[in-house]
Amino acid sequence: MASEFDLIKRYFSRPAPSAVLGVGDDCALVQARPGMTLAMTTDMLLEGTHFRAGTDARRLGHKSLAVNLSDLAAMGADPRWALLSLALPRADESWLDAFAGGFYGLAGRCGVDLIGGDTTRGPLAISVTLIGEVPAGLALRRDGAQAGDDIWISGATGEAALGLAHLSGRIDIVEPFRSGCIERLEAPEPRVDLGGRLRGLANSAIDVSDGLLADLGHILEQSGAGADVWVEQIPRPPGMVACADQALALECVTSGGDDYELLFTAPPHARGDLAVVSADLGLALTRIGSIVAGEPVAVLRDAGGNSIPVPRPGFDHFR
């Protein structure tokens, strides 16, 4: 059987040109560019909790980096360096080859170098730490929303939750929508380019991992403001039409997790610039509500302006 050191050498030691020193010493060494603040995030993915046993290794490699890229995007930071800790039940080389392929594939597209990590034996667990740079003072924080800001969402939410509901047998989604929803769940596309473009335009931002309304709630709590959200304005994803239970589908849109869209707030005078960003990136940006003064609560409103009940809150690992 290949040793721990062989495995690291074979699968996780590609050159890291942006580092002073990459994989293979006690620490990796990197140099931040002058004037840059470092943004750091970490996420752990566990079999049985964050992904189903038997999930495609290439998609896992992709997703384990994607969820961290999404956090950096939500901060307006440009990704630079990743560290990967991997616990594996056994040294399965075809699994490792596919996982590394998914990881490095996304890393290469996003300008990330893998600079270090840890490989060990245990129940399948993946922990990625990602470090990026953002010009000092320009990070997009959760606490910056201002009364009067528009509330925006990129792309559309809900497909990841629809995919999970399909895989767990709660609903049946027909092809080709089924594959789209499952790909969204297993291999989400982080909004890296959008995050960088929002610097100087958005007042606050978060990525939608717990659910659109739950993550909006985090912005409201930290900004000390409320929100009106127009339910009819929330974009519906393509996969939603394939779902017989439209109430459940809407719940996935407003409250499903794992979509990794960016939810952000910006003053109304930024609308023109945001239209340019949307066109440049080929990515829909939709205005779904407004920040208002008051208690940190999101009120969901129908087309007539009437308050309607909010579907179940987002995902919490310990509830």
Added chain:
Amino acid sequence: MASEFDLIKRYFSRPAPSAVLGVGDDCALVQARPGMTLAMTTDMLLEGTHFRAGTDARRLGHKSLAVNLSDLAAMGADPRWALLSLALPRADESWLDAFAGGFYGLAGRCGVDLIGGDTTRGPLAISVTLIGEVPAGLALRRDGAQAGDDIWISGATGEAALGLAHLSGRIDIVEPFRSGCIERLEAPEPRVDLGGRLRGLANSAIDVSDGLLADLGHILEQSGAGADVWVEQIPRPPGMVACADQALALECVTSGGDDYELLFTAPPHARGDLAVVSADLGLALTRIGSIVAGEPVAVLRDAGGNSIPVPRPGFDHFR
């Protein structure tokens, strides 16, 4: 039951004065000091692989940070910021309180701020990423050993492996040595101050996590040099006298893992400065051999200079 967000708020949200932004946003934000290179390391500890079920939570909190502090020390870097990912089978508040106490206790002594992380449900797993700073060009790398360098070890190795051998019933160590060995295994003291003092003195360094000879092997491979090690010069730890099987005890000293001493090489003209460092820190530094030109192999020699067999190599998770 407390929610994920409550747990993070209650146990892992102490102020992080050295950060621009600590726990609670998509990313943490930090600012490196001018002229500093960043050193980054990550380690994952799993129940059943790295520690026994039922290990004291306070010691686990301490150790999960200590192993990373040791990597930074081996690089000559000053620790600054930590990220913690924690998978827990359940939200056990007394366990969390003790774990956080052990983690923050060591962090406070070493100038580390916890700036972010992730809490999730799953089999007990702890992943810590630690970031430090080292003046540009002064990092202690594994590839810097030069023929003629002295080989040094801090403190003494072997007690962690003796503690593990006792706990697993292979040997019996009497008190008070038993407690010392088990404490060494479960709550090692990283050589943080020594790492900083070795900048400009040592040519190469590594921390002893896999075993003294195995870790020396990493220096030799990366430096392209060999070594003569005088077995009689290798310091014996206090706990060794309490072990009836002296051959096994010596194997623990030369090849046992988890000691987190620093193994380093330095030119002979640094001996005087190293004596001062040793006295200042109250920490033994012992010269155990020399780097020699040739194949990257450590030859163990007895007092007469004769080559003797090398005990089993260090720990490898996948062998």
